[in-house]
Amino acid sequence: MTEHEALKATAREFVRREVGPHLDAWEDAGEVPRELHVQAAKQGLLGVSFPESVGGEGGDLLMSVALQEGFFEAGASSGLMAALFTGGIALPHLVADFASGHAGSADRVDRFVRPTLAGELIGSLAVTEPGGGSDVANLRTTARRDGNHYVVNGTKTFITSGVRADFVTTAVRTGGEGHGGISLLVIEKGTPGFTVDRALTKMGWHCSDTAELGFADTRVPVGNLVGQENAGFYQIAEQFVVERIGLAVHGYGIAARSLELTAAYCRERETFGRALIANQVVRHALVEMRRQVEVARAYTHEVARRHVAGEDVIAEACLAKRTATDCATYVCDQAVQLHGGAGYLRGTEVERHYRDARILPIGGGASDVLTDLAAKLLGYTS
Helix, strand or coil: CCHHHHHHHHHHHHHHHHHCCCHHHHHHHCCCCHHHHHHHHHCCCCCCCCCHHHCCCCCCHHHHHHHHHHHHHCCCCHHHHHHHCCHHHHCHHHHHHHHHCCCCHHHHHHHHHHHHHCCCCCEEEECCCCCCCCCHHHCCCEEEEECCEEEEEEEEEEEECCCCCCEEEEEEECCCCCHHHEEEEEEECCCCCEEEEEECCCCCCCCCCEEEEEEEEEEEEHHHEECCCCCHHHHHHHHHHHHHHHHHHHHHHHHHHHHHHHHHHHHHCEECCEEHHHCHHHHHHHHHHHHHHHHHHHHHHHHHHHHHCCCCCHHHHHHHHHHHHHHHHHHHHHHHHHHCHHHHCCCCHHHHHHHHHCCCCCCCCCHHHHHHHHHHHCCCCC
């Protein structure tokens, strides 16, 4: 058994033992319990792709892909993954800053990164603003320098794990207009002026808490600045490749699981005196679902491999996310269709994957935005 196969087996067993019996209840509750983070950390799952120097397991992106695949194979939902592994978007900027040797970065690793990878803290990333969406360069939340503090004012929305978060890695405007005036600040829960204004109720990702956050004259120590002032846009952009590959894994992961469940159902379900799968139209539907899953998985694996090898795959990550999220949209829809009325019932696993699939072409860069970015990067411009 290879290292990747062993990790997938561990992930599957973790889901069967710690997640499966409780996932429906967590969906109803609208959040994942903090204890699950602790249990995942004890199994060495939270820090799989983080360096040992910051409390991780020392693996790479390919190990993270294997981990996620194991979770999805055992029935984990996309929302569960977003909630449990929110550190995957909250921490990389702090880790990269530490690797660069910037002043104060070691302290930030000790205060935020290590405890999060140990399951003791929950972090989130706050970039999106009302009316802002994918337009990161035009965010409006301001951070004005006042002595040894920044004074933050503004609003963030659609923030994954924002309700439960102990700290939020927050994109703020410290300089002028455009991408050159953005910085990253770590803002801690309980800081005066920092509020969770409301928990957002969503179509899917029910067990992943999502929040709208407010900042009103919130004073944040200068020591919580991640990296250099006004360099935040580039820090965010550097991590987009990994985030988009991760969402691609979500896409083909829930699609593959939905296909497996649907094929089994079609063998068991009888209509007009024979198994549903005896109908040619059903078999052809399953084959098309399989084709899309295999293409999305193979391409995402290749892009992930090239990224680990140090290649520039910004455009390819956009294509991988588009391919895999389109796959999820199609396959999960077909899964519900082939399940018939049973697929439309709340609590059926394919129904949950159907709802969760809809966010994937939106989050981490909307499909149309990423397609246009890929066109520019690939030279398809006038």
